[in-house]
Amino acid sequence: MIRMYSQIIFSILLLGLVISCQNNTEKKKVEPVSTEQLAKEITENMPAQTAGKVHPGKAVYTKYCLTCHQADGSGVPGMHPPLGPGSWTGKDPKELVAIMMKGLSGTIEVNGEVYKGFMPSHAQLTDEEIADVLTYIRISFGNSFDPVDAALVKKVRSGK
Numbered sequence: 001m002i003r004m005y006s007q008i009i010f011s012i013l014l015l016g017l018v019i020s021c022q023n024n025t026e027k028k029k030v031e032p033v034s035t036e037q038l039a040k041e042i043t044e045n046m047p048a049q050t051a052g053k054v055h056p057g058k059a060v061y062t063k064y065c066l067t068c069h070q071a072d073g074s075g076v077p078g079m080h081p082p083l084g085p086g087s088w089t090g091k092d093p094k095e096l097v098a099i100m101m102k103g104l105s106g107t108i109e110v111n112g113e114v115y116k117g118f119m120p121s122h123a124q125l126t127d128e129e130i131a132d133v134l135t136y137i138r139i140s141f142g143n144s145f146d147p148v149d150a151a152l153v154k155k156v157r158s159g160k
Contacts (some may be wrong), residue, residue: 053099057136060129064122065137071143079117080112093134093148097156100130127153 061069069075073083083089087110088096103121107114122130131150138145 055132055139056128057132057138058136058140060125060133061136064125065133068117068119073137075110075115076117077113079115080119081108081113081115081117082141083137083143085143086111089138089141089143090145093138093146093152094156096134097130097148099155100134101157123134123157127151127157 010117042088068080069083075082081087088099099119101121104119105117107116109115125133127150130153134148137143138147
């Protein structure tokens with residue numbers, strides 16, 4: 001019985017939609033548009049985060065950082081710290097590169113909360129990958145810090 005009423009209601013709504021579309025008798029002349037023009041208009045009208053290409057650091061973050069620091073950078077309470085405002089993301093980039101290269105263990109405090117997790121070394125990543133992921137973190141999750149340059153990563157890696 002309920003299914004029958006649902007079908008009737010659906011049919012009435014569908015009929016109303018069809019009738020409302022047919023009542024639009026205003027004739028508009030549509031000019032042909034090139035594929036390039038259409039693509040340009042679509043891109044210009046997209047929200048900023050989807051109009052541009054995806055930041056290269058996001059792929060590195062997804063592969064190496066997301067499991068512990070979560071998709072939104074919130075971390076895991078008591079284990080892995082958040083990466084948002086007030087965290088270490090605003091520190092000296094040399095220090096952040098060193099953490100990426102050597103890893104981090106022991107007790108740390110971020111935003112007044114204590115974390116007892118472990119971050120492995122990511123020294124296997126290229127200078128560009130480390131720069132990209134640190135830049136991505138420094139501009140995401142509510143942060144607005146300067147980017148990290150691959151030349152800085154190379155300098156820290158070489159110990160200079």
